[in-house]
Amino acid sequence: MTGSPTAPPRRLTVVVGVTGGIAAYKAVGVARALVLAGHDVHVIATEGALRFVGRPTFEAISRNPVHTDLYEGVAEVRHVALGQRADLIIIAPATAHTIASLAAGLAGDLLGTTVLASEAPLVIAPAMHTEMWGNAATRANIVTLRQRGVVVVGPGTGALTGADVGAGRMAEPDEIVATALATVGPRDLAGRRILVSAGGTREPLDPVRFLGNRSSGRQGAALVRAALARGAEVTLVAAHLDVDAPAGAIVEQVGSTAELLEAMVRLAPDHDTVIMAAAVADFRPREVSPGKIKKDAAGGSLMLDLERTPDVLAHLAASRTPGQRIIGFAAETEIDDATLTALAAEKARRKGADLIVVNRVGWGKGIGMATNDVAIVDPTGAVMSRASGDKLSVANRILDAIG
Numbered sequence: 001m002t003g004s005p006t007a008p009p010r011r012l013t014v015v016v017g018v019t020g021g022i023a024a025y026k027a028v029g030v031a032r033a034l035v036l037a038g039h040d041v042h043v044i045a046t047e048g049a050l051r052f053v054g055r056p057t058f059e060a061i062s063r064n065p066v067h068t069d070l071y072e073g074v075a076e077v078r079h080v081a082l083g084q085r086a087d088l089i090i091i092a093p094a095t096a097h098t099i100a101s102l103a104a105g106l107a108g109d110l111l112g113t114t115v116l117a118s119e120a121p122l123v124i125a126p127a128m129h130t131e132m133w134g135n136a137a138t139r140a141n142i143v144t145l146r147q148r149g150v151v152v153v154g155p156g157t158g159a160l161t162g163a164d165v166g167a168g169r170m171a172e173p174d175e176i177v178a179t180a181l182a183t184v185g186p187r188d189l190a191g192r193r194i195l196v197s198a199g200g201t202r203e204p205l206d207p208v209r210f211l212g213n214r215s216s217g218r219q220g221a222a223l224v225r226a227a228l229a230r231g232a233e234v235t236l237v238a239a240h241l242d243v244d245a246p247a248g249a250i251v252e253q254v255g256s257t258a259e260l261l262e263a264m265v266r267l268a269p270d271h272d273t274v275i276m277a278a279a280v281a282d283f284r285p286r287e288v289s290p291g292k293i294k295k296d297a298a299g300g301s302l303m304l305d306l307e308r309t310p311d312v313l314a315h316l317a318a319s320r321t322p323g324q325r326i327i328g329f330a331a332e333t334e335i336d337d338a339t340l341t342a343l344a345a346e347k348a349r350r351k352g353a354d355l356i357v358v359n360r361v362g363w364g365k366g367i368g369m370a371t372n373d374v375a376i377v378d379p380t381g382a383v384m385s386r387a388s389g390d391k392l393s394v395a396n397r398i399l400d401a402i403g
Contacts, residue, residue, distance in 0.1 A: 013042070044110055092153075185229060201278065233250075
């Protein structure tokens with residue numbers, strides 16, 4: 001039995017403005033995520049942007065011609081037509097020069113005229129060197145734009161061009177897209193409080209080694225971004241994420257399964273939905289060595305005495321508050337779809353979860369990838385929904401199924 005399909009989201013006309021910075025390569029990811037989400041994407045690239053990423057790349061990804069010249073399409077008044085048609089405008093990267101031009105209301109190129117001719121929400125993702133971001137002029141321009149209702153995503157702190165590290169790194173594409181769509185998307189989760197765990201727990205063997213898993217936390221982080229974009233208040237319990245924790249969430253860091261259990265049990269009563277997306281280490285050493293285990297002292301081999309770690313999902317289900325939804329995840333290497341679904345249903349019954357999100361994993365599949373392919377299964381074995389694609393779109397389908 002398969003659940004009813006989810007109604008598709010409204011198809012938006014989105015203008016993606018790309019300006020001349022090294023982070024222009026990330027704009028390809030922004031355009032791709034929007035296209036995969038079903039939106040009509042039109043890229044306006046400045047001359048500087050095309051020095052970093054070629055026109056064919058943007059055209060192939062957006063599936064529309066790339067616009068660059070203010071004097072192209074004069075007969076159709078393209079310099080205002082794109083802005084009038086747009087439901088949303090995203091500028092990524094937004095350089096210091098672009099931010100200054102926007103603040104001054106300049107219309108010296110096609111991107112500038114499009115912004116001025118549009119009543120659509122404007123979202124910008126700044127990207128520049130730390131000194132430029134901290135300059136008083138840039139800071140004043142950002143204040144001006146925010147006062148006008150412009151949404152600013154980032155920047156983050158990290159590696160810049162060359163050997164430089166600091167503030168000014170452009171936000172990642174999925175964060176930009178989630179924030180941008182939130183300005184025009186449904187706020188169907190407003191008033192909801194959602195607790196999400198993400199990442200992978202680690203069980204120490206000694207001060208330098210641990211037992212763990214290869215989970216990156218990307219799917220859990222995408223769930224947080226999607227829920228925030230749809231109006232929910234979100235708390236993230238993060239176990240060794242490979243990605244930045246989404247801005248806007250309350251974040252608590254944990255390391256081991258015991259720490260994850262303590263945090264989740266403590267926080268769960270304040271939330272109406274709990275999503276256990278973290279990959280939990282199933283075993284831990286009975287004893288942790290106080291010093292580094294020397295391989296020579298081990299005589300060429302090492303025997304580990306392991307014990308089961310606490311069952312976090314079962315604990316959460318057993319102690320749930322009235323009306324609370326408990327969602328678990330299962331990663332399986334099973335090839336057969338029917339067996340995969342049966343394993344998920346059995347896990348839901350055994351643990352007491354309302355739904356299990358199950359995906360097939362293996363070498364180079366599922367874990368740590370940018371995409372995912374999942375089935376959402378209830379304790380009876382009914383497949384409530386299926387989702388495939390980038391992890392942000394999968395996250396939204398999961399939230400749809402949770403209801």
